[in-house]
Amino acid sequence: MSEHHHDHLNATHTHDGKPIQNDEPPSIEAESLETAVRELLMEKGVITADELRGAIEAQEQRRPELGAKIIARAWVDEDFKQKLLSHGDMAVRSFGVDMKPTELCVVENTEEVHNLVVCTLCSCYPRAILGIPPAWYKRRDYRSRAVREPRSVLSEFGTIISEDRQVRVHDSNADLRYLVLPIRPSGTDDWSEEDLAELVTRDSMIGVAEAITPDG
Amino acid sequence: MDSKFIPGDKVRVIERSQPGHVRTPMYVRGKPGVIERIVGPQPNPETLAYGQSGLPYKMLYRVNFSQKVLWPDYEGQDNDSLEIEIYEHWLERI
Structure with a gap:
């Protein structure tokens, strides 16, 4: 069977040494949702920007x-x-x-x-x-x-x-x-x-x- | 809160389709295993994930599976195993 004899639209592997795409692309929807929730929490005074920054800093120091x-x-x-x-x-x-x-x-x-x-x-x-x-x-x-x-x-x-x-x-x-x-x-x-x-x-x-x- | 199972009990993961935030992966559904330990009562993630209380708590267990039972064509050793956490309402006694 020729290795190029399949339907490219349905191909799950790639040719010519190109890396296999394993991961989903970043989700624009999820990013927008995160931004919206974060801004809402700050506008309503539930968290401050400094608290959020501090939480990220603490996490990344582990x-x-x-x-x-x-x-x-x-x-x-x-x-x-x-x-x-x-x-x-x-x-x-x-x-x-x-x-x-x-x-x-x-x-x-x-x-x-x-x-x-x-x-x-x-x-x-x-x-x-x-x-x-x-x-x-x-x-x-x-x-x-x-x-x-x-x-x-x-x-x-x-x-x-x-x-x-x-x-x-x-x-x-x-x-x-x-x-x-x-x-x-x-x-x-x-x-x-x-x-x-x-x-x-x-x-x-x-x-x-x-x-x-x-x-x- | 009483636990329905104790370590050593033989159980099967219930095979059902359930939409939503479910922590029971497809690959263990319908598979037989053995209770490894009782973790204890935990909030139910299937309601907690939607902003609810997660109550009533569900008893959580660690269940041990033989890899050869999970994957009939498994290529490792016969005694290779997998352990995973399963909530009581996903388990039945066998």
Whole structure:
């Protein structure tokens, strides 16, 4: 069959190395609606421009480094780790994190299990800990494929999960927010909590990667 | 608020079409799984999303599914699984 022998109007793939269009174009309607609601809230004195600016600033100051500190603490403090796994909200409060109105669910990677987080419906993410999600996390292809073929998606991120390890996907579709507790790399027994935090990347807390393995 | 199910219970996600803000993705509807944990009572997103109170609260669970049950042609390992939050009114006992 000739590769050019199909109906271009219905084609879902492209030729000539052009990138596949995975995402919806920005919605003009949604943008207009946001502007209208925002201006109304300000005109009616419900919020001020400065409050809105402050909220955006606070959100954007959340960085994955906060999550890395939490993970490093769990690696060195078994009691904290158990609390993090059983009562995540309470555990992260000591780091100044308020998960409300959501709840934190921390899932632990082990030699037997690898965890991967996705939100198929939208882009739910532990923003209070990791900040703004990466662009790919919100893309339709990641959201649909992470639940359907997680091992392939992981391999595209350079993460090969051996056949004797279970892959457990968490669809963050409702009121919980998920944080992966990666495996502490070997050869770090005498490392300080601060140095360990350097090994914890954003992606390792989403589950598309492992923690960084130290050289040597 | 009592929970109808406890961890370990076998359940099936009810297969129904429902317009509006529904948090039960199509890919789990009609599929059998196992209650992993009780999350607790939560506002009902199906009314909360429209400016209503979300009351009465709905019991929320995490349900574990075998990937091979969700996707018959799944290419990973037999014990690969998926966990997702499902509200009680979307679950039936099997």
